[in-house]
Amino acid sequence: MSEVLSVQGLCKYYEKFRLENIAFDLRPGAITGFIGRNGAGKTTTLKSLLNFVHPDAGEIRFFGKTFGGNETEIKSRIGFVSGGVHYYTMKKLKAITAVTARFYPAWDEGAYRNYLERFSLDENKTPGELSEGMKVKYALTLALSHGAELLLLDEPTSGLDPVSRDELLEIFLDLAERGTTILFSTHITSDLEKSADDIIYIKGGRVVERGAVGDFLARYRVARWTGEAPAGALMGVKRDKTGSSALVAADFAAGEGVILEDADLETVMVHMEREGAQ
Numbered sequence: 001m002s003e004v005l006s007v008q009g010l011c012k013y014y015e016k017f018r019l020e021n022i023a024f025d026l027r028p029g030a031i032t033g034f035i036g037r038n039g040a041g042k043t044t045t046l047k048s049l050l051n052f053v054h055p056d057a058g059e060i061r062f063f064g065k066t067f068g069g070n071e072t073e074i075k076s077r078i079g080f081v082s083g084g085v086h087y088y089t090m091k092k093l094k095a096i097t098a099v100t101a102r103f104y105p106a107w108d109e110g111a112y113r114n115y116l117e118r119f120s121l122d123e124n125k126t127p128g129e130l131s132e133g134m135k136v137k138y139a140l141t142l143a144l145s146h147g148a149e150l151l152l153l154d155e156p157t158s159g160l161d162p163v164s165r166d167e168l169l170e171i172f173l174d175l176a177e178r179g180t181t182i183l184f185s186t187h188i189t190s191d192l193e194k195s196a197d198d199i200i201y202i203k204g205g206r207v208v209e210r211g212a213v214g215d216f217l218a219r220y221r222v223a224r225w226t227g228e229a230p231a232g233a234l235m236g237v238k239r240d241k242t243g244s245s246a247l248v249a250a251d252f253a254a255g256e257g258v259i260l261e262d263a264d265l266e267t268v269m270v271h272m273e274r275e276g277a278q
């Protein structure tokens with residue numbers, strides 16, 4: 001499959017925040033996790049990509065094309081979800097769906113019915129009658145029902161219960177297997193370990209890591225000790241009930257009394273954010 005999304009030099013400047021020179025390509029058919037602390041710039045990036053906020057600089061190409069003259073076509077090939085459906089709160093879901101479906105030439109009623117059932121959504125309810133998690137599920141149902149080649153999802157799993165989250169990750173894996181490219185932001189790093197091929201890690205408005213999850217994790221280990229800190233480069237030293245720990249390079253030479261463990265995404269992030277590591 002050819003290029004799906006390519007971002008170069010994306011900048012967005014707010015009075016107190018700068019999104020600086022964001023650059024990445026998504027691998028077609030891959031699931032990419034977008035991670036970073038609260039306020040790191042994930043939502044601003046996702047909204048800038050779609051022109052919901054106007055970027056100050058940068059070139060964004062979807063399917064090899066920029067928005068100029070192609071915005072409607074491009075948007076019809078993308079599914080975007082940022083929170084639940086909070087509009088038309090008094091209208092029944094089926095009325096909202098009918099309006100939405102008209103916008104998408106590739107609307108797939110069969111897929112829509114299938115997701116509606118999988119998420120146990122009642123079309124005769126209004127968004128005002130849905131829980132927050134159900135609003136997200138309905139937003140996802142709409143985004144998943146028009147054969148989108150690219151899904152851009154801002155914290156799609158955060159309001160969902162563990163069973164629904166697991167089900168959604170399974171849906172992502174199925175879609176990716178059939179060629180859909182997915183970028184989703186999340187704070188639930190264990191969801192990424194279950195589903196993501198790649199990550200983009202953003203910190204203070206800059207991309208600090210991007211690439212395959214496995215390659216990223218393989219670069220680090222966690223060193224644990226009690227008492228005096230070992231010699232060598234220790235990133236983000238912290239203490240817990242059982243002693244101290246730090247992130248170290250995979251080839252760290254551990255002396256006596258130091259235990260080395262594999263690092264998961266959450267642990268790497270926690271130490272990196274402490275360290276101020278770039």
Ligand SMILES: Nc1ncnc2c1ncn2[C@@H]1O[C@H](COP(=O)(O)OP(=O)(O)OP(=O)(O)O)[C@@H](O)[C@H]1O
Binds near residue numbers: 043
């Ligand atoms: N409309 C706006 N005007 C001014 N500043 C804004 C605006 N929108 C966002 N910001 C600022 O941009 C920064 C990044 O916010 P953003 O929502 O992109 O972060 P995030 O990584 O998605 O965070 P979270 O994980 O909490 O959702 C924050 O400091 C925020 O205050």
